[in-house]
Amino acid sequence: MSKINLKFLASITKREKFIFILTVSLAIGIPTYFFVLEPIYKKWSQLDTELESVSIKLLKDIKLLANKEPLEKDHATYEEYMQKADDKGGISSILKEIESTALSSGVKITSIKPKGEKQFKNHKKYRVELISEAKISQFLKFIYSLESSKKLFKVERVVLSLQRDQTDLLKGTLVIRKISF
Numbered sequence: 001m002s003k004i005n006l007k008f009l010a011s012i013t014k015r016e017k018f019i020f021i022l023t024v025s026l027a028i029g030i031p032t033y034f035f036v037l038e039p040i041y042k043k044w045s046q047l048d049t050e051l052e053s054v055s056i057k058l059l060k061d062i063k064l065l066a067n068k069e070p071l072e073k074d075h076a077t078y079e080e081y082m083q084k085a086d087d088k089g090g091i092s093s094i095l096k097e098i099e100s101t102a103l104s105s106g107v108k109i110t111s112i113k114p115k116g117e118k119q120f121k122n123h124k125k126y127r128v129e130l131i132s133e134a135k136i137s138q139f140l141k142f143i144y145s146l147e148s149s150k151k152l153f154k155v156e157r158v159v160l161s162l163q164r165d166q167t168d169l170l171k172g173t174l175v176i177r178k179i180s181f
Helices: 002-011 014-066 068-082 090-105 136-148
Strands: 108-119 124-134 153-162 170-180
Touching: 014 068, 090 108, 090 124, 090 136, 124 136, 136 153, 136 170
Parallel strands: none
Antiparallel strands: 108 124, 124 170, 153 170
């Protein structure tokens, strides 16, 4: 059979030999490229991309480990703010906290009403409307005590007005917000 192929190649012209060799090379080369080389290159590129993303993640993790002590210190500092909301007590525990703060500040509460709660992805917001009476210094002490407490209270609105018969006593309406995690 090899003699037949040699006779065939011997009987064709130089130009025809070139075209024949080119055709055979393309017939072998194109499938080799598409079915062998290209899949190997794609897999290589994919592994290279994965390796790069893993190395970037590893560098971030190394940086976090290097900053472990300061992060733990910060976590301990803010951990007391992250107390879980008491689902049983919820708004009633918040009302008790506000009442005890008002009592310690000398503010007399005449009316206190929950204004609802909003559930977010990782925290709850409670709102309370409070009507009270006190002197200006007592109101200031009360608001300062609420806003500086570690219970995450925020006084959203304050409306103060003078009582008709007493000049030093004020009537106040406050809207207070509390965030629970």
